[in-house]
Amino acid sequence: MSKELISMAETIRSYSGFQGKKAIILGSGLGSLPDQFENKTIIPYEKVPGYPKPSVEGHSGEFVVGTLHGEEILAAKGRFHYYEGFDVSEITLPIRLFHELGIKCVLITNSAGSMRKDYSPGTFMAINGHLDCTFIDGPESPSPKKGAPFYNSSFLDLAKKCSIETGIDLKEGVYCWAMGPTYETPEEILYFQQLGGDVVGMSTVPEIQMAAECGIKSLGISCLTNYASGITKEPLTHEEVIETADKVKNQFSTLVTKILIEADTN
Numbered sequence: 147m148s149k150e151l152i153s154m155a156e157t158i159r160s161y162s163g164f165q166g167k168k169a170i171i172l173g174s175g176l177g178s179l180p181d182q183f184e185n186k187t188i189i190p191y192e193k194v195p196g197y198p199k200p201s202v203e204g205h206s207g208e209f210v211v212g213t214l215h216g217e218e219i220l221a222a223k224g225r226f227h228y229y230e231g232f233d234v235s236e237i238t239l240p241i242r243l244f245h246e247l248g249i250k251c252v253l254i255t256n257s258a259g260s261m262r263k264d265y266s267p268g269t270f271m272a273i274n275g276h277l278d279c280t281f282i283d284g285p286e287s288p289s290p291k292k293g294a295p296f297y298n299s300s301f302l303d304l305a306k307k308c309s310i311e312t313g314i315d316l317k318e319g320v321y322c323w324a325m326g327p328t329y330e331t332p333e334e335i336l337y338f339q340q341l342g343g344d345v346v347g348m349s350t351v352p353e354i355q356m357a358a359e360c361g362i363k364s365l366g367i368s369c370l371t372n373y374a375s376g377i378t379k380e381p382l383t384h385e386e387v388i389e390t391a392d393k394v395k396n397q398f399s400t401l402v403t404k405i406l407i408e409a410d411t412n
């Protein structure tokens with residue numbers, strides 16, 4: 147694989163001249179942040195030899211390289227999910243490519259369903275722990291993973307500081323990785339709550355795990371697009387997820403941009 151990774155990294159560098167240390171993965175409906183990049187280069191995934199192509203609505207499948215306040219950033223718009231038929235090595239490929247490119251810190255964003263009444267749709271949450279609720283590794287009940295090597299307290303503190311300085315509310319909590327592709331049943335949500343989860347989504351955990359393995363500092367930020375199944379009586383739809391993400395995209399960009407710019411790459 148590493149020969150392929152070297153050639154993918156070479157492709158990114160030859161299109162864009164990228165030499166930065168920071169990257170961001172943009173989740174579904176959250177892809178507008180690179181609109182503000184200066185000196186932008188767009189590299190569709192299909193231009194990168196061997197790179198997979200995502201298939202989900204709201205994911206366009208391209209890298210965007212550019213500068214934000216003079217800082218070079220690599221953004222990946224569109225990610226790979228287990229439920230699309232990708233295996234864990236494909237899902238984590240963006241992180242391994244970032245590692246090959248010398249990236250030291252990555253923001254990983256997603257849309258998620260809130261399992262807490264006090265975390266209402268449209269708010270953001272910094273992930274401070276996770277639960278793997280996919281049962282890929284066996285039937286044992288998952289236990290929350292918090293702290294090192296996955297969660298970095300100074301990165302979480304920075305996110306909190308940026309929330310205070312921008313006035314954009316940022317909760318903290320535990321993200322449950324569910325298999326999808328369908329939304330959960332109310333019974334599953336009850337179970338995830340009992341395990342200690344706060345929000346639920348279908349991505350991010352493999353990327354956080356791989357970042358830790360590569361020694362890349364990561365921070366996950368969820369956009370809470372809906373109440374999870376059974377939290378309210380309203381049925382939940384993909385349209386609601388996209389609609390909420392779209393409504394708060396400017397706030398999301400403001401908060402995430404500030405975190406990216408101030409993030410420490412040492």
Ligand code: HPA
Nearest residue numbers: 257258259346347348374
């Ligand atoms: N469940 C799983 N994934 C999601 C949800 C949800 O409620 N909302 C956005 N992504």
